Amino acid sequence: MTSEPIQTSLSIKLDAKQTLHLRYIAKESAQGPCVFFMHGAVENGKIFYTHTNKGLAPFLARHGYRCYVADLRGRGESKPVICSDAQYGQTEAICEDIPAFINKIQEHSGQFPRFWIAHSWGGVLLNCAFARFPQYIKQVSACAYFGSKRTLVNRHPSKFLKGNVFWSWLGAKxxxxxxxxxxxxxxWGSDDETQKSHAQSVQWVKPNPWVDSDDNFDYGAFLKGKALPPTLHIAGVKDKALAQPVDIERFIKESGIGISELNVYGRRYGHKHNYGHIDMLTHPQATRDQFQDVLNWFARYG
Incomplete structure (x- = not known):
């Protein structure tokens, strides 16, 4: 029996046109807890793994977890790819894609995914799913969010360039x-975004109410006072534009009253590398820093 994780692609027929892709990564005959991974904007599931078993998902798989990495519709290996005909956005990702992934994981493993992991905007989508489907909350033992924020309130010049100029203004054009x-x-990233998804994210990244543009569902109002699963938030010292601690702390405050911890990763804090928004998940030294802390977090609350 190999000690290395084995990777398999699972398909989910969403409707007549859309097929979702879910990457299963686990050791042969693994029976450990299931982990659900959600990528962010202009990304796909490859932020969490490579086919040669590098990345966070293979790391956790080596420790006995059964890992399920999602590609939202149109991204990664989900079909068809995003084009001008794509009419879906964040609302569909929250209300349709995420429940479809959860159902497939339960069907494949016989278990509800007890641990949820997200990168960047993926954390926003997962907390939205907790609001839309509150029955998920008590079924999840713990979460780990890498560079997840909703609004950008930091005042770094690169935030103005990447957030205001490139994402909001040029992106709309x-x-x-x-x-x-x-x-x-x-x-700008490893994958494309639909017009609707981009427009909805531009609306939310500003310090406006956290309300869905489709049906006016108020995520912020629903989550206020709710205790979400214990969540470890990970920030990188070089992530100046997209998720500074001040941005993550604001996201924590509007995501209920559950247990949350924010750790910042860089050499000044005794870590092996000064991490940024992407290499907090892709740098080789991450296995000795934040990946190990995720492992310990799951053990503490699992």
Whole structure:
């Protein structure tokens, strides 16, 4: 029996046109707890793994966890890819894609995924899912969010450039021109975004009420006073634009009253590397720093 994790692709037929992709990563005959992974904007599930078993999902799989890494519709290996005809956005990701992934995990493993992990905007989507489907809350033992924030309130110049100029202003122009945001071609990320998804994220990234543009569901109002699963929040010292501690702390405050811990990762805090928004998940030294802390967090609350 190999000690290395084995990877398998699972397909979910969402409707006549859309098929979701879920990557299963686990040791042969593994029976450990299930972990659900959600990527962020202009991304796909590959932020958590490579086919050669690098990344957070294979790391946890080596420790006995059964890992399920999602590709939201149109991203990664989900089909078809995003184009100007794509009419879906964040509301569909929250209300349709995430429940479909959860159902598939239960069908495949016989268990509800007890641990949830997200990168960047993926943490917002998962907390939205907790609000829309509150029955999930008591079924999840713990979460770990890497660089997750909703609003950007830090005042670093790179935040103004990346957030205000590129994402909000230029992004709107590109989506109007192409009918979607060609982020991969622009080298803004590893995947594209639909026009609706981009517009909804632009609305939320400003310090406005956390309300869905489709049906006015108020996520912030629902989560106020709710205790979400214990969540470890991870920030990188070099992540100046997209998720500074002040941004993450604001997200924590509007996500209920559950147990939360925010750790910042960099050499000044005794870590092996000064981590940024992407390499907090991809740097080789992460296995000795934040990955180990995620493992300990899950053990504490599992």
């Amino acid at each position: 590109y989506t109007k021109k192409h009918g979607y945001l060609p982020a991969k071609r622009l080298k």
